[in-house]
Amino acid sequence: MSEQPQPMLLSGNEAVALGAWQAGCSLAAAYPGTPSSEILPALIRWAERHGGDIYCEWSVNEKVALEVASGASIAGARTLAAMKHVGLNVAADPFFTLAYTGVEGGLLVISADDPGLHSSQNEQDNRIYARHAGIPMLEPADSQEACDFARLAFELSERFDVPVLLRLTTRVSHSRTPVVAGLERAEREVTGATPNPQKYVMVPAHAKTRHEVLQRSLARVARWGDEAPVNRVDDGVGDVAFIASGLAYCLLREVLPEAPVLKLGMTYPLPGSLIGGFVERFARVVVVEELEPFLFEQIRALGHAVDRLPAELQLGELTPDRLVHGLRQIGIEPTGLSPAPDEALGPPAGLPARPPVLCPGCAHRAVFAVLRKLKVFVTGDIGCYTLATLEPLAALHTCLDMGAGISQAHGISRATGGKQKAVAVIGDSTFTHMGMPALLNAIYNGGDFVTLILDNRSTAMTGGQDHPGTGTTLRGESSRALDFARLAEAMGAEMVMQVPVSDPKAIEAGLRQALNHRGPAVVIASGLCPLRYRVRTTPYAIDREKCTLCRRCLALGCPALGLSVDSGLKWPVIDAALCNGCGLCAQECLLGAISLADANGGDAV
Amino acid sequence: MANVLFAGVGGQGVVTASDLLAHAALRAGWNVKKAETHGMAQRGGSVVTHVRVSADQPVHSRLIPHGCADYLIALELLEGVRTLWMLAPGGDSFGIDVPHAHWHTVVALQPGTVIFEAKSGPYQPLLPEEKAPWAPVEGAAGVDVYLRQIESLFPTG
Numbered sequence: 001m002s003e004q005p006q007p008m009l010l011s012g013n014e015a016v017a018l019g020a021w022q023a024g025c026s027l028a029a030a031y032p033g034t035p036s037s038e039i040l041p042a043l044i045r046w047a048e049r050h051g052g053d054i055y056c057e058w059s060v061n062e063k064v065a066l067e068v069a070s071g072a073s074i075a076g077a078r079t080l081a082a083m084k085h086v087g088l089n090v091a092a093d094p095f096f097t098l099a100y101t102g103v104e105g106g107l108l109v110i111s112a113d114d115p116g117l118h119s120s121q122n123e124q125d126n127r128i129y130a131r132h133a134g135i136p137m138l139e140p141a142d143s144q145e146a147c148d149f150a151r152l153a154f155e156l157s158e159r160f161d162v163p164v165l166l167r168l169t170t171r172v173s174h175s176r177t178p179v180v181a182g183l184e185r186a187e188r189e190v191t192g193a194t195p196n197p198q199k200y201v202m203v204p205a206h207a208k209t210r211h212e213v214l215q216r217s218l219a220r221v222a223r224w225g226d227e228a229p230v231n232r233v234d235d236g237v238g239d240v241a242f243i244a245s246g247l248a249y250c251l252l253r254e255v256l257p258e259a260p261v262l263k264l265g266m267t268y269p270l271p272g273s274l275i276g277g278f279v280e281r282f283a284r285v286v287v288v289e290e291l292e293p294f295l296f297e298q299i300r301a302l303g304h305a306v307d308r309l310p311a312e313l314q315l316g317e318l319t320p321d322r323l324v325h326g327l328r329q330i331g332i333e334p335t336g337l338s339p340a341p342d343e344a345l346g347p348p349a350g351l352p353a354r355p356p357v358l359c360p361g362c363a364h365r366a367v368f369a370v371l372r373k374l375k376v377f378v379t380g381d382i383g384c385y386t387l388a389t390l391e392p393l394a395a396l397h398t399c400l401d402m403g404a405g406i407s408q409a410h411g412i413s414r415a416t417g418g419k420q421k422a423v424a425v426i427g428d429s430t431f432t433h434m435g436m437p438a439l440l441n442a443i444y445n446g447g448d449f450v451t452l453i454l455d456n457r458s459t460a461m462t463g464g465q466d467h468p469g470t471g472t473t474l475r476g477e478s479s480r481a482l483d484f485a486r487l488a489e490a491m492g493a494e495m496v497m498q499v500p501v502s503d504p505k506a507i508e509a510g511l512r513q514a515l516n517h518r519g520p521a522v523v524i525a526s527g528l529c530p531l532r533y534r535v536r537t538t539p540y541a542i543d544r545e546k547c548t549l550c551r552r553c554l555a556l557g558c559p560a561l562g563l564s565v566d567s568g569l570k571w572p573v574i575d576a577a578l579c580n581g582c583g584l585c586a587q588e589c590l591l592g593a594i595s596l597a598d599a600n601g602g603d604a605v
Numbered sequence: 606m607a608n609v610l611f612a613g614v615g616g617q618g619v620v621t622a623s624d625l626l627a628h629a630a631l632r633a634g635w636n637v638k639k640a641e642t643h644g645m646a647q648r649g650g651s652v653v654t655h656v657r658v659s660a661d662q663p664v665h666s667r668l669i670p671h672g673c674a675d676y677l678i679a680l681e682l683l684e685g686v687r688t689l690w691m692l693a694p695g696g697d698s699f700g701i702d703v704p705h706a707h708w709h710t711v712v713a714l715q716p717g718t719v720i721f722e723a724k725s726g727p728y729q730p731l732l733p734e735e736k737a738p739w740a741p742v743e744g745a746a747g748v749d750v751y752l753r754q755i756e757s758l759f760p761t762g
Contacts, residue, residue, distance in 0.1 A: 009628055319668050320671075
């Protein structure tokens with residue numbers, strides 16, 4: 001009999017990893033994406049601290065990750081694939097058909113959604129995927145449930161022979177709440193794959209049968225949900241009751257602590273009998289949910305005249321204030337908060353905004369300074385460099401999805417009959433994710449534009465993870481580093497060149513040459529991410545004797561450069577604490593007013 | 606219930622600071638929830654974290670409702686101004702702004718006091734000449750006497 005474990009303060013991502021570790025998950029694959037990125041590193045840490053043999057990898061994209069996991073499942077391993085919400089779009093192809101094939105070892109698909117777009121290009125509600133594919137879905141509300149539901153998901157997956165979707169959101173993934181959990185792992189033997197073509201070869205004849213099997217399984221899962229503690233009723237007072245899941249449930253408990261609530265932990269398939277029994281007990285039942293009216297529409301379709309929050313709340317993150325506002329609009333007064341939140345409050349107008357910016361010494365800055373000068377149309381992609389769309393660089397003109405920039409540049413060139421030559425910028429990690437087929441397509445189809453691979457040896461925006469270009473795996477093992485130049489040549493690019501990001505003149509010369517070339521050209525701009533590789537050298541300083549206040553340096557948008565008022569003039573200054581010594585501003589200055597701080601004894605502040 | 610809002614800029618340690626408080630609350634056996642900002646946060650953008658703690662009540666929402674923050678710990682002036690409106694009306698000030706290059710010491714008048722000190726710029730260990738010449742070195746004999754002298758400057762009760 002072990003003693004009661006102490007509570008741990010875990011993020012939702014750490015808690016999911018703990019649940020998977022406990023369940024004996026032995027293979028996990030993912031592509032990093034906020035807010036899901038910490039799940040695999042956390043899984044590795046649990047195994048390092050408390051034992052267990054778990055293979056974890058950064059796959060090149062989410063589709064590949066899910067397919068790797070599906071192979072592991074066929075071999076009998078408990079396995080998971082983790083991704084951000086838009087990653088499930090990439091992985092949708094295997095996701096839908098895996099619902100038909102089912103599993104051997106439990107298969108957990110983790111989707112971390114981003115209501116409110118904290119760090120994403122859209123705020124799609126991936127609960128709809130569960131219903132569309134016919135894959136059961138669990139929605140934890142806090143870290144304790146994230147841990148418990150992850151463990152449960154493996155059991156459900158095996159019991160009902162279907163993958164299970166664990167749907168997180170930013171506020172679940174990136175909040176810390178107490179978790180009480182045992183540190184015991186159920187190690188499982190992986191027996192290996194044995195042929196079962198009726199189940200795993202999805203030709204039409206087999207797939208038709210498996211589709212029917214899936215429908216029967218889902219009906220069984222729904223009946224399980226009628227009884228299982230994963231769904232529960234919080235008894236309360238009053239004749240107005242609520243149905244909620246995930247974060248919306250937490251907010252509701254805060255705002256209306258005494259109201260009766262049906263708390264759904266499994267939001268697909270819905271427990272029809274449980275919902276029916278609950279709804280008929282009350283005069284009015286309101287569904288409270290974040291983003292799409294997913295529960296509302298399904299419960300209405302079951303024939304229950306439930307109510308919901310005003311439709312405008314479907315956009316953006318649900319917060320305590322917005323919930324209070326929404327409830328008041330439908331005639332329900334919140335009782336739980338003192339003082340009641342004032343929905344009219346907001347940040348004062350007119351304050352300078354502080355948007356995220358490229359870091360001091362960022363390997364991308366010089367490239368965008370050159371692109372701005374060349375006045376070309378720049379098709380962008382997903383990564384830190386998307387920030388170059390903001391002033392003062394303002395040299396990135398599209399951002400759609402992973403790998404889109406290359407294909408968009410191809411489309412522009414073809415639609416204009418070659419008159420407009422765009423530059424497609426794409427990061428190294430994004431290029432391996434989905435840029436490779438895009439470049440192959442463009443070269444094959446005679447695209448006439450420039451692909452500029454920004455190779456900073458890092459999946460930087462999500463925290464500096466490794467990828468095939470870094471030559472290191474998630475487990476820290478050495479691997480073969482992808483050679484971008486040789487790959488581009490092998491794909492058939494006639495002009496391939498490499499330029500160092502430390503030399504803006506070389507970048508400009510290279511890009512001009514590439515733009516003058518007829519046909520697809522590939523330029524690889526190489527320089528280490530200073531954040532990931534901790535690149536930092538002597539800071540620079542500005543010599544006021546030589547400075548003419550032209551502000552060319554400021555136009556680089558470097559956070560280390562600012563203005564300081566002295567003698568009635570606004571002087572550009574370099575904050576020595578922020579400057580990492582890349583020297584780009586010194587190269588930009590036409591008057592030689594910027595040099596190493598200790599060289600001119602300058603005015604570093 | 607106490608709602609503590611931390612505000613600052615990516616890279617300053619806003620998340621770390623709020624972690625310290627949340628862990629302290631957990632260790633004291635309190636209920637606690639904390640919401641962080643990740644991702645864009647390390648690119649120099651505004652960062653806000655919410656910590657909600659209570660010794661006796663359940664903590665449900667991890668976000669502090671508008672106008673309900675009991676404490677605001679701003680690691681940077683502009684971010685402090687930007688989040689000031691989140692403070693609940695009627696609270697006391699528990700913060701003090703010590704200008705750069707001013708000798709100061711901290712004495713806890715009550716056991717269990719938590720003090721959070723934020724400095725601008727990168728971490729630099731104190732140099733010997735930055736320490737007040739009249740104050741005893743940490744851990745040395747005479748520290749108790751020195752602290753009691755300071756305590757006696759405060760009204761008791």
